[in-house]
Amino acid sequence: MVSTAPYGAWQSPIDAALVAAHEGAPEHVGTIGDEVWWVAPRPAENGRKTLVRRLTDGAEAPALPAPWNVRNRLTEYGGRPWAGVARGAGGPLLVFTECSDQRLYAWEPDDPAGGAPRPLTPVSAVGGGLRWADPLLLPERGEVWCVLEEFTGEGPQDVRRVIAAVPLDGSAAEDRAAVRELTDDRHRFVTGPRLSPDGRRVAWTAWDHPRMPWEGTELKVADVAGPGAPFDDVRTVAGGERESVAQVEWAPDGSLLAVTDRTGWWNLHRVDPDTGRAVNLCRREEEFAGAPWVPGQRWFAPLPGGTVAVVHGRGAQRLGILDPETGEVVDAAGPWTEWRSTLAVSGTRVVGVAASPRTAYEVVELDTRTGRARAIGARHTDAVDPAYYPEPLIRTFTGPDGREVHAHIYPPHSPDHTAPADELPPFVVWAHGGPTGRSPLVLDLEIAYFTSRGIGVAQVNYGGSTGYGRDYRDRLRERWGVVDVEDCAAVAETLAEEGTADRARLAIRGGSAGGWTSAASLATTSTYACATIAYPVLDLLTWADGGTHDLESHYLEYLIGPLAEVPDRYRDRSPLARADRVTASFLLLQGLEDAVCPPEQSERFAEAMAGRGVPFAYLTFEGEGHGFRKAASVVRSLEAELSLYAQTFGIDVPGIPVLELAK
Template identity: 70%
Template sequence: MASTAPYGTWSSPIDATLAASHDGRPEFVGVVGEEVWWTAPRPAEGGRRTLVRRRADGTEESALPAPWNVRSRVMEYGGAPWAGAARPGTGPLVVFVHFDDQRMYAFEPDGGGTPRPLTPLSPVGGGLRWVDLRLHPERGEVWCVLEEFTGDGPTDLRRVIVAVPLDGSAAEDRAAVRELSDGAHRFVTGPELSPDGRRAAWIAWDHPRMPWDGTVVMVAEVTPGAPFGAARPLLGDLSAVGAAPGGTAAGGGAPGGGEAVAQVAWAPDGTLLYVSDATGWWNLWRADPTATPRAGDGAVPGTPLCPREEEFGGPLWRTGQRWCHPLESGLVAVLHGLGGNNLGILDPETGDLVDVAGPWTEWEPTLAVHGTRVIGVAASPRTGYEVVELDTCTGRARVIGAEHRDVVDPAYCPEPRARVFKGVDGREVHAHIHLPHSPDHTGPQGEAPPFVVWAHGGPTGRSPLVLDLEIAYFTSRGIGVAEVNYGGSTGYGRAYRDRLRGNWGVVDVEDCASVATALAEEGTADRARLAIRGGSAGGWTAAASLASTTVYACGTIIYPVLDLADWADGGTHDFESRYLDSLIGPLAEVPERYRDRAPVSRADRIRAPFLLLQGLEDPVCPPVQCERLLSAIAGRGVRHAYLTFAGEGHGFRRVETMVSALEAELSLYDQVFGLGRTDVPVLPLTT
């Protein structure tokens, strides 16, 4: 029988080590012959990612031992880091990118050998990096995106589509890497080869646009042994064509709201499928690459295949993400939904869409197909991410890898609800509410629990409604969690996404505060015990909230953006170096916004205690951002703690780091909310 105890004081079997050990998810599934492969996290092994191989008989094994770490650093967020092909009689051939040196390696898992390098090292800047690998053994090559540094600065680089020979001749010779595209665009994705092998298609964009602002689909002719020929823009935001030297789109000012194509794929009949938000929603379209371009904009006309006010795509943070995949039958596997991703099978001729049956409510943008099978990665509020296979003939879906197993009684996990709140000016704000939940304890009658508002990163992203043991770590102790998909989040159409344009630090702060205040007003949360936490862009929102509102009693700020002017002036990596043009506005046009909204400029307004967590090898939000905030609050009497972690970058991956971070966060709430806990080390707060 459950005992009555004050919220926030409950005991729980979900400790920080348990939560940290199950952090991460399978990613980048692929089919190699009859086998399914994917990358998987290993938090207890220094945070590396391994390649997992599921053989045809169902056995599952790690194909690469430590210290091999399958992860690319292209655009720092990486992307598809491996590819494989079956070879009758000799076993599979796999190519992958090793995180530590960013070289590409070839590996024959059944040959008894070790991985052999295919690409060279470079002493210039961040070196040579590879991503979105496409293995073409019949051509003796791997096609992929090369990110090549040309100097020591974070933006001294170029990106180009290349062919890497499989014979190892480029292992020590950069000149042996054959360039396929002309480098006219700052950003490119890996090339999709048409069924007849005659054309390649890819997505490109340039500064100051982000890929969700506007992209163009490029198509070129393929000639064996030669660069792509007759490359031309086919469709998308053709205003992005004509980049100036250095990879900046023609025209000044903030990036406009053009058409953003998130993915392209060839259908079996040679037409091109693409995911475009031309209607304000990412929907699936089809175009004939040989059609006559339209008069006026020069784009090839496209046909929507299933027009809906739903999202069939998402933000292209990592090259190699897939929201759709054609099958040999002509049907198309698609991910779609409103505020979440469901897996469905679309008939492009009729527009009929049938969703897969099963408990999964969220599918990751990684899909592979083999015959009539579709393989993806999915989760639910009761299960973590699993590798799932759908048989399109029978409609049956089953877990085939990384199967969820309850490491704790599910009764200790929350039962989240998706809710819509009214924000400033009556605008809708989407959020997931995780109430305190435990089979052992209930709160006192009439007492409202403490609540922590979680602001997701991105900020162009969203929080999925899935099982998260980090959230359960708090809710099972009697602390509620509200994940806010504030204006600017994806999953709700372009108009919702564009709310943040020019308003970062305003709309996100207001929406989080609206949810927190509403929960307090309805009695769901204790008004005096509200906190905010977030990482990366969420760290910005947390810090900006402490500097501009009095809603929160404390906050947890994790690898944040804090100084906008520095971040925009060479203080971050190339991919996001012009992100603030859309989030804030061009620096030259609105310098006062960069000054007035930055938490380092408003440190004198911060009164609430806070915890600052930072990886020392973070190239996206370097430690100097945190150091400037600490200097700005020095001597102001604000209680705070600053924890740094050697070997960690942007996003913590090691068990020991995540344990320290979680326990420190709980200790902060314990001290500020007066909980009286004794099960975590006391976090020293200084002034």
């Protein structure tokens, strides 16, 4: 029976504990022979990540017991943490990085003696230590090649990065000198190497401050020298300061494939490794890649017959098979509408991770011979009746100067409740992180947590988001804190003007760069009644003066402008400098081990707001970094957020702890 109740006060079976139990998604898929492996989150196990193995008979089992945690902290965001190969006898051989000590380990899961993983690399007491990512396992050479991030001092920018070879015999486990460096450190950032089929050439990408990898990277090619020697005749064959090469791979026939945005869109090209001449294999105003935040992301994977599996689209990204000879793409059938940046190929099989508005991310296999796609791992099961899931709308709004703003709108929805006819619902604008990110249109129980209670959600892919071409990304150049704030406000205000949302009950929330947008919105607009601000950037001057990790330490030159030329802009746009203009209530959430957005900024913001009469709460989380992985943290933060909305919007929400708001 459907009952009438105010928006926001509806009862829902989707509680915070259920959301936390389903936090995260499978990632970093790979194949070892006919087996499929991937990294899976375990929020209930202190937020660790484990390897999961799907055997040839279809059985699926966690491969590494607690407390093993398969993750690395390369550039703090990490990179692909594992690789594996099949062997003629003895089962597969794997290497992976362990989060607690950041060492690289070798592991033989079918060892009849039940041997534990053995370390391959040493521990360094200097700064952030030694970190390894994007491994290429080469047992025939007795090595694993990967990105090495080595701290040379205690500061976050005291670091160098190279491609290195680690011996598989364990001789480097206590001896840094046994690690062989294959490149020099002339470039600040590198991705993992890709070896040509004949073993004679290698390719990778590199870039330097102040650029981020979606601004400009270089495609490097080198010759593989003899045993014990570094790469030879290193040369740049594509890319530059205004061209982003997001991924590079060798095809089985020895040709070099790369995704570059030289046309204004990330398209797949065949690149001559000698001359750099590039041929666009599918010229479309679509993206065949996304922002390459971490080494090891894969939006395309060459197949043995000459075709290429590609993740592509404008906005939403789907899986297709590209014929390079004709430029035609045939998309995989099935309910999945969004594919992540992880693909693996084994023979004629393509494996990836995909979701839809009705299903969470699961491991999906496409048989290119039959065209059949099926979920084979981390299969979605409905934790509650799907009738409680939201029904999203894809919309394009008009922002300032007539510019397009892309968004996903999730109206309140419940099979049990309806609201009084004369009431409009509260809405929360979600600003994604990055800011070079994108909100995918997929089932997210965190969204359903609010919509099933009668609170609408608007995910805004504001100017600067990926998925819509380089010009759309570049709207944020020197206008961070302006374009993102304006675009989010345009969506919120349009929803209010058209009668979709209650203008008096609008909120905004976001984490990281989304936290910045939320805080900046409170400091510069009167659109919102409250905000949830998670692990944010709040003070640009501190950020620019060594107050963050190395990867983004010069990012503000793009987002704001050179500090020496526009110092006032850094002060004027910082929410911390505008704390006196904040009049709306807010919740501030911060992980105490966050190296990207350190707690110091949140602490100063809370101190600046104390005693000013604005209701707010500042919650900190032990053992959490940039983003919350532990189930308990997710529960606490979600319930606090709902309580903030209840108090601000005047809603009675029983059954959740009341958030204490200071003034």
